[in-house]
Amino acid sequence: MSEIGTTESLSFKRELLSTLPNLRAFAISLAGRHDVADDLVQDTIMKAWAKQDHFEPGTNMKAWLFTILRNEFYSQMRKKGREISDPDGIFTSQMAVHPEQYGSLDLQDFRKALDQLPSEQREAIILVGASGFAYEEAAEICGCAVGTIKSRINRARNRLQELLGLESDEEFGPDASSAAVTKRAFAV
Incomplete structure (x- = not known):
């Protein structure tokens, strides 16, 4: 491999590694399980590495990797053919841990609401709101x-x-009685 090819490969590798936390977060939001998300990220990295000659230096690698991850996720979903239904929440309740703070409860409510969104809306709001992508990306x-x-x-x-x-x-954060206690504590 030439010196230029080696430099490009190292640059590609560095940029690829820098996106791992964002890729994992996006994979978790799609898959809902950490173990499945980790496998999805690994598959994405393997595909990207094998196809690095298709990546154009100077373009948005993060968007390229997110596209690979998203396509891999939907391919895997199609292969499975069906998902396990949990309409009564039996499986979910066995995995849940009782939250110790109001923030945990709010996050749990938010996650349930997010899961009720159509997949296209959920994906768009996660990409822009949680992953920090611009609308164009x-x-x-x-x-x-x-x-x-x-x-x-x-x-x-x-x-x-x-x-x-x-x-x-104003409805975000602690309820009215908790907020009043907090205000008094900081006023002292």
């Missing part, structure tokens, strides 16, 4: 127009607000 990953991503995110936000029963931004 999310549109590229999902293979749709920027306006479509904006519409999906708007519908997702409205639906989450409805599912969580929120009427204003």
Whole structure:
């Protein structure tokens, strides 16, 4: 391998490794299980490494990897043919741990509401809201127009607000009685 090829390979490797935390977070949001997400990230990295000659240096590697991960996830879902149904929450309740703080309860409620969104809306809001992608990057990953991503995110936000029963931004955080205690404690 030439010196230029070695330099490009090292640069590719560094950039690939720098995206691992974001890839894992996205994989967990798609798969819902850490072990499945780790396998998904590993499959993504292996495919990207094997196809690194298809990556154009100077373009957005993060978006390229997220696209590979997303496509791999949907391919695996198609292969499975079906998912385990848990309408009564029996399996979920066995895996759940009783939260010790209000924040844990809020996060649990949010996760349930997020899971009720259509997959396109959930994917769009996770890419932009949680993973920090710009609308344009999310549109590229999902293979749709920027306006479509904006519409999906708007519908997702409205639906989450409805599912969580929120009427204003002030409803986030501790309830009124907890907030009053906190205010008094910091006022002293």
